[in-house]
Amino acid sequence: MNQAQSSGSTPELLYLLHGDPHELAETVAHMRAADVAEAVARLSASAAAKVVAALPFDLAVQVLEEPESRQDRADILSRIPGETAGALIDAMSPDEQADLLRDITGEERTRLLRRLSPGTRKALKLLLSYAPETAGGIMTTEFVAVPDTWTAGRTLEHIAKVGRGKETVYAIYVLDETSGRLVHVVSLRDLTMADPRVGVLELGDRRAPLTVTPATDREDVARLISKYDLLAVPVIDEAGRVLGIVTVDDVIDAMVREQTEDVHKFGAVQALEAPYMDVSYIRMVQKRGVWLVLLFLGGMLTASVMGAFETEIENTVVLALFIPLIISSGGNTGSQATSLIIRAMALREIGAGDWWRVGLREMPAALTLGSILGVMGVLRILVWHYAGWYDYGPHHMLIAFTIGTALVGVVTFGSFVGSMLPFLLRRLGFDPASASAPFVATLVDVTGIAIYFSVAAILLRGTLL
Numbered sequence: 001m002n003q004a005q006s007s008g009s010t011p012e013l014l015y016l017l018h019g020d021p022h023e024l025a026e027t028v029a030h031m032r033a034a035d036v037a038e039a040v041a042r043l044s045a046s047a048a049a050k051v052v053a054a055l056p057f058d059l060a061v062q063v064l065e066e067p068e069s070r071q072d073r074a075d076i077l078s079r080i081p082g083e084t085a086g087a088l089i090d091a092m093s094p095d096e097q098a099d100l101l102r103d104i105t106g107e108e109r110t111r112l113l114r115r116l117s118p119g120t121r122k123a124l125k126l127l128l129s130y131a132p133e134t135a136g137g138i139m140t141t142e143f144v145a146v147p148d149t150w151t152a153g154r155t156l157e158h159i160a161k162v163g164r165g166k167e168t169v170y171a172i173y174v175l176d177e178t179s180g181r182l183v184h185v186v187s188l189r190d191l192t193m194a195d196p197r198v199g200v201l202e203l204g205d206r207r208a209p210l211t212v213t214p215a216t217d218r219e220d221v222a223r224l225i226s227k228y229d230l231l232a233v234p235v236i237d238e239a240g241r242v243l244g245i246v247t248v249d250d251v252i253d254a255m256v257r258e259q260t261e262d263v264h265k266f267g268a269v270q271a272l273e274a275p276y277m278d279v280s281y282i283r284m285v286q287k288r289g290v291w292l293v294l295l296f297l298g299g300m301l302t303a304s305v306m307g308a309f310e311t312e313i314e315n316t317v318v319l320a321l322f323i324p325l326i327i328s329s330g331g332n333t334g335s336q337a338t339s340l341i342i343r344a345m346a347l348r349e350i351g352a353g354d355w356w357r358v359g360l361r362e363m364p365a366a367l368t369l370g371s372i373l374g375v376m377g378v379l380r381i382l383v384w385h386y387a388g389w390y391d392y393g394p395h396h397m398l399i400a401f402t403i404g405t406a407l408v409g410v411v412t413f414g415s416f417v418g419s420m421l422p423f424l425l426r427r428l429g430f431d432p433a434s435a436s437a438p439f440v441a442t443l444v445d446v447t448g449i450a451i452y453f454s455v456a457a458i459l460l461r462g463t464l465l
Contacts, residue, residue, distance in 0.1 A: 086115020153196025
């Protein structure tokens with residue numbers, strides 16, 4: 001179903017909800033869960049709750065697990081009768097259950113927990129004990145594990161019995177029969193192609209399994225899965241026992257949220273916890289206002305610095321014409337450097353101790369970039385002067401040299417600050433993404449003005465100043 005079709009299903013669902021329940025069931029039977037979730041997401045929480053409650057049970061569970069439903073499902077379930085809501089949550093995968101319960105607090109959380117089976121509550125207690133940014137926080141406890149004494153045939157029979165209720169059956173985890181420690185991982189492909197009488201320990205890659213601990217950061221899990229093209233990675237405890245697995249789709253969902261937060265920070269906005277259209281007016285003002293106030297205070301420093309060079313500006317008005325050019329060049333260069341370094345940090349291409357290597361790399365590049373812009377600035381003044389478009393006076397060569405030199409200094413400084421600020425923030429315990437482009441630009445604006453007029457005061461003293 002295409003985008004237009006799925007969007008048009010919202011009024012259809014509302015109409016069918018008030019009509020024949022069998023007609024509703026027949027209609028949604030031909031829709032994918034993602035399309036139903038997209039349609040439900042456009043409804044109010046009360047209407048969405050009615051639709052979800054009227055759906056076939058298995059489809060309702062799938063709809064609640066879709067990304068489109070995650071922002072609103074806590075509100076939806078709170079409007080569904082307790083027993084039905086409990087059954088729906090019980091049928092969800094453990095990692096989705098944990099995400100849901102993190103969004104519910106107080107009496108509502110207690111009410112729903114009472115409706116869950118003892119096994120589900122036990123699994124949730126484990127998952128909720130880990131931070132959501134870690135492997136333990138995004139793992140699922142639904143996986144297929146067999147003793148190391150089993151054969152391929154017996155393992156396939158076991159998968160046929162329990163596979164429907166597992167997150168994935170493409171990787172089977174072989175455990176030591178005595179200690180429960182993970183000793184081997186077998187793919188479903190190896191199992192299906194093997195002689196049924198062969199032991200599972202004899203199948204597949206005999207190297208030590210790739211694993212992570214519950215405290216492993218989800219970004220590191222994502223890199224591991226990407227590097228080795230894994231569909232899932234086991235999460236083990238100190239004794240080597242499997243606590244759960246992180247699947248590739250769980251990592252994708254987690255990284256989408258991570259990247260969304262970083263994009264917001266790059267734009268000098270606090271991370272939004274909900275879709276743009278669902279964020280309230282007050283909340284939106286709060287999220288954007290804090291950074292805007294901080295950046296405004298930084299802009300006030302720019303005005304103060306310009307005030308300190310008031311005499312120079314009065315004596316040489318032509319200098320004021322190039323202020324936007326100077327500060328924008330420095331800000332743009334700083335933002336470029338910051339974006340490159342933060343991305344390299346995120347990909348683990350560089351670490352906190354590589355600041356000096358980055359500095360040595362950035363300085364010659366910044367000088368080159370500054371020289372290119374400086375030459376362009378000089379040519380701009382000379383072309384305009386000799387073409388008669390603007391008279392820069394008898395000292396036009398000196399003014400051109402001042403602009404060119406200032407551009408080299410401001411661009412070099414902007415690149416250096418932009419590349420070093422993420423390292424400083426990380427050393428101080430802050431997220432490097434906080435070194436957003438607007439923040440760097442504001443900082444470079446202030447220092448750029450000081451550099452510009454300091455260069456002018458030196459080169460133009462005795463002539464125009």
